[in-house]
Amino acid sequence: MTPDPELVVPTAIRDVILERARDGRPEEICGVFGGEYDPDGRSRVRSQYPADNVAETPRTRYRINPEAQLELFDRLEERGEEIVGFYHSHPRGPPRPSETDVAQATWPDRSYLIVSLEPREVGSWRWREDEDAGRFERERLVLE
Template sequence: MISFTRAAYDEIVYQGYDGGDEEICGILAGEHGETESHVAEVYPVDNAAETPQIRYAMDPEEQLAVTEELEAAGHEVVGFYHSHPSGPTHPSETDADRATWPGYSYAICAFDGYPFLGSWRWTGDEFEGERVVVEE
């Protein structure tokens, strides 16, 4: 299970809308657990992909700087997020090929009618869906 503060959940959706037809991405910050995690804040990272309409990529130096910033604020990395402006509501084959943090969450905000935010844990071999809870 992964829980989000209402503000963190909404921020991902707003960033997705603002990204238009390009994927947005960033880091989920809060408390990381083996089976349950809590997202208190989200930290956007510029999408450095050559084709941001269908891919996302975080610049490693920016990702490291943002990770240091969130840790300095007392948070842990919970995982990562990105949007699928016109894609599926689940991880793509490319998402699986590029996943590198076993045990961490990968949240995807898809825009197919209404925004949908789902989350999956990367096992090292595949994504496993996890329940998303929004704290009011």
């Protein structure tokens, strides 16, 4: 039996992301997680790489510039890390994926951590692809 997916995040990294989300309000903030990746089990965040939100409507969407994203991937690879997933904020929404998040998710089995400021909560989800479509699956968030 496959264990339920988990994302382990150091409390210090969670706190940095919350602070970035507060400072970035009313726009969404975003970034990439590096660390140890397990497609079905426990992934562990070792570092976070902030990215500029280049979406046309940054108050309700996030987008990482593809070239900047590749640079971030190169940096974490140089440090011996794997791509664990992504994070972004919902300054005025819940800590769960929006319809836009579902439509734009492209990294199977990676974690998508969402920070909500109203209410102040953090949720984590794994993107799963089926034959016909994709969906987010809730994953356990473990702070350490």
